[in-house]
Amino acid sequence: MALRHAILAALLEGESSGYDLAKDFDASVANFWTATPQQLYRELEIMAEQGLVAARVVAQERRPNKRLFALTEAGRTELRAFTASTPKPTAVRDELLVQVQSVESGDGDAVRAAIRNRQEVAETKLKRYERLRDRLLAGRTEADYLASAERVGPYLTLARGIAFEQENIRWCEFTLDVLVRRTS
Amino acid sequence: MALRHAILAALLEGESSGYDLAKDFDASVANFWTATPQQLYRELEIMAEQGLVAARVVAQERRPNKRLFALTEAGRTELRAFTASTPKPTAVRDELLVQVQSVESGDGDAVRAAIRNRQEVAETKLKRYERLRDRLLAGRTEADYLASAERVGPYLTLARGIAFEQENIRWCEFTLDVLVRRTS
DNA sequence: CACACCTAGTCAATTTTTTGACTATATTAG
DNA sequence: CTAATATAGTCAAAAAATTGACTAGGTGTG
Numbered sequence: 351m352a353l354r355h356a357i358l359a360a361l362l363e364g365e366s367s368g369y370d371l372a373k374d375f376d377a378s379v380a381n382f383w384t385a386t387p388q389q390l391y392r393e394l395e396i397m398a399e400q401g402l403v404a405a406r407v408v409a410q411e412r413r414p415n416k417r418l419f420a421l422t423e424a425g426r427t428e429l430r431a432f433t434a435s436t437p438k439p440t441a442v443r444d445e446l447l448v449q450v451q452s453v454e455s456g457d458g459d460a461v462r463a464a465i466r467n468r469q470e471v472a473e474t475k476l477k478r479y480e481r482l483r484d485r486l487l488a489g490r491t492e493a494d495y496l497a498s499a500e501r502v503g504p505y506l507t508l509a510r511g512i513a514f515e516q517e518n519i520r521w522c523e524f525t526l527d528v529l530v531r532r533t534s
Numbered sequence: 535m536a537l538r539h540a541i542l543a544a545l546l547e548g549e550s551s552g553y554d555l556a557k558d559f560d561a562s563v564a565n566f567w568t569a570t571p572q573q574l575y576r577e578l579e580i581m582a583e584q585g586l587v588a589a590r591v592v593a594q595e596r597r598p599n600k601r602l603f604a605l606t607e608a609g610r611t612e613l614r615a616f617t618a619s620t621p622k623p624t625a626v627r628d629e630l631l632v633q634v635q636s637v638e639s640g641d642g643d644a645v646r647a648a649i650r651n652r653q654e655v656a657e658t659k660l661k662r663y664e665r666l667r668d669r670l671l672a673g674r675t676e677a678d679y680l681a682s683a684e685r686v687g688p689y690l691t692l693a694r695g696i697a698f699e700q701e702n703i704r705w706c707e708f709t710l711d712v713l714v715r716r717t718s
Numbered sequence: 719c720a721c722a723c724c725t726a727g728t729c730a731a732t733t734t735t736t737t738g739a740c741t742a743t744a745t746t747a748g
Numbered sequence: 749c750t751a752a753t754a755t756a757g758t759c760a761a762a763a764a765a766t767t768g769a770c771t772a773g774g775t776g777t778g
Contacts, residue, residue, distance in 0.1 A: 352629065352764080359636040369726055382631030389765065391727060412774060414726050426639060433640025437629035437648050439655065441735095445536060445621035447566030447694060451687045452543045455610060456617025464621050471623065496712050503635045506709050510631060517701050525690050528680050536734085553756060573735070575757060596744060598756050625765095 352438075353393050354402070356383035358421065358429040361403065363504075365420040368394055378482055378504065380475070381511035394419055402428055450525065462529055469522035476515040483508055536622075537577050538586070540567035542605065542613040545587065547688075549604040552578055562666055562688065564659070565695035578603055586612055634709065646713055653706035660699040667692055 360371055360379050371394070372387040385393075398405045402425040405417045421429075446468055453461045486505055487495050496502055544550070544558050555578070556571040569577075582589045586609040589601045605613075630652055637645045670689055671679050680686055 352627070355629070356632050359632050362636055362639060367726080372726095380626065382626060382628045382635065384625045384627070386766075387727085388729095388767085392729090395728090414773065416726065429636055430640050433633045433636055434644040437633055437652075440626075440628045440630075441568045442564070442566060442624075443536070443568070444566045444624045445539070446624075447691045448540050448543050449617045449621055451566065451691045452546055452613055452617055453687045453690075454685045455546060456614050460618040468621075496716075501638045502712060502716065503637045506637075506712065507631045507635045509708070510634075510705050513701050513705055514698075517697050521694050521697055524693070528686060528690065532680075532686065551756080553754090570736075571757085572737085572759095576759090579758095594755095598743060600756065 353383070353385055353389060354397060355429060355432045356385070357390065357393060357397065358402065358425050358432070361419065361421045361425070362429075362501075365418045367416040367418050369416065371419075377478060378508065381479070381507045381514075397425070400424075453529065458529065458533060462526060462533075465522050465526050465529075469519055469526070472515045472518040472522065476512065476519065479508055479512045479515065483512065537567070537569055537573060538581060539613060539616045540569070541574065541577060541581065542586065542609050542616070545603065545605045545609070546613075546685075549602045551600040551602050553600065555603075561662060562692065565663070565691045565698075581609070584608075637713065642713065642717060646710060646717075649706050649710050649713075653703055653710075656699045656702040656706065660696065660703065663692055663696045663699065667696065 360374050368391045371390050375385050397403045403419040404422050405419050409415050449461045544563050552575045555574050559569050581587045587603040588606050589603050593599050633645045
């Protein structure tokens with residue numbers, strides 16, 4: 351029941367369809383949670399049954415109907431209770447690092463290619479996060495924004511994502527450099 | 535079947551009991567994988583059946599017998615094949631960030647306490663990682679070590695862990711500062 | 719005018735992971 | 749002497765997450 355709280359948090363931004371949420375979980379929410387569309391649709395269904403979200407069907411022209419989900423009072427209460435609970439420590443699980451750990455006993459070329467790929471993914475994510483930040487700031491300075499904005503939560507989590515990806519890129523560069531040096 | 539590869543990678547350091555591995559998964563391996571002792575014992579059992587690891591029982595004085603597991607040729611082959619496969623992108627899952635995202639609708643005191651706690655955990659981990667690094671370097675400089683050591687994999691993953699925890703601490707400090715400022 | 723890909727979902731089966739309940743002996747701190 | 753903690757495991761159930769197979773209409777490109 352953890353995906354549920356990430357969905358509730360995402361719905362603070364406003365009413366969304368399952369599809370909208372899937373896009374969010376690929377962009378801003380990706381900072382702290384990942385989920386496939388299938389997981390979202392199923393969880394939303396259950397949450398609607400339990401009254402944590404309210405669904406309404408909107409007919410669209412030239413497209414299938416969509417269902418928009420919004421937080422209910424019960425949903426807000428649940429989210430509030432969640433913020434008061436002790437968060438689980440994060441479980442790191444990174445296959446690339448397992449590969450790097452065993453690089454000397456493994457396929458060096460493949461591992462280096464995987465690191466390059468990771469770096470590209472990180473660069474793409476970083477750019478997206480930076481665009482999101484610029485949109486949030488809307489011209490204001492960070493200090494200005496943090497002092498005046500109604501909600502700073504989304505900015506703070508975004509800052510974590512940006513720092514994480516920057517660090518990721520630095521590490522990929524460093525690691526590639528070390529491995530290439532040792533190969534040549 | 536992903537824990538399996540982390541275990542194989544950990545066994546590159548040498549023969550270990552399930553208990554030894556549990557300690558590793560709490561220290562060095564924690565950089566890239568987490569597992570409870572229960573998960574390890576079960577997976578080791580299966581891996582032994584499949585011939586990826588070889589178990590031998592060692593009688594101990596004043597203690598229960600222990601089983602030591604070592605990599606087999608099949609295990610090394612499996613690990614090598616794994617390093618050649620495309621690693622899954624990591625799935626981030628951080629309850630604390632979900633709480634921070636919703637901090638304005640939630641329990642501010644509890645969220646700030648959780649951030650402080652995360653910072654302390656990160657500081658403890660960082661110290662442990664730095665001790666491990668010092669032990670690996672054994673007096674040599676980083677450049678010296680990277681050029682001459684037989685295996686650099688463990689050092690590189692440790693470097694990732696150190697950078698990650700440092701970034702973590704910085705973010706906790708920044709975020710606490712912002713939240714405390716807005717509360718007072 | 720095909721063909722690929724996007725939007726908007728549903729459903730069921732697996733796989734993976736976690737959690738909790740157990741059994742034993744050994745060592746250490748108060 | 750006693751209680752807490754560490755060592756060394758097993759087993760089963762439950763929860764969580766992933767995967768694959770579907771349906772159906774819409775949009776854009778060569």
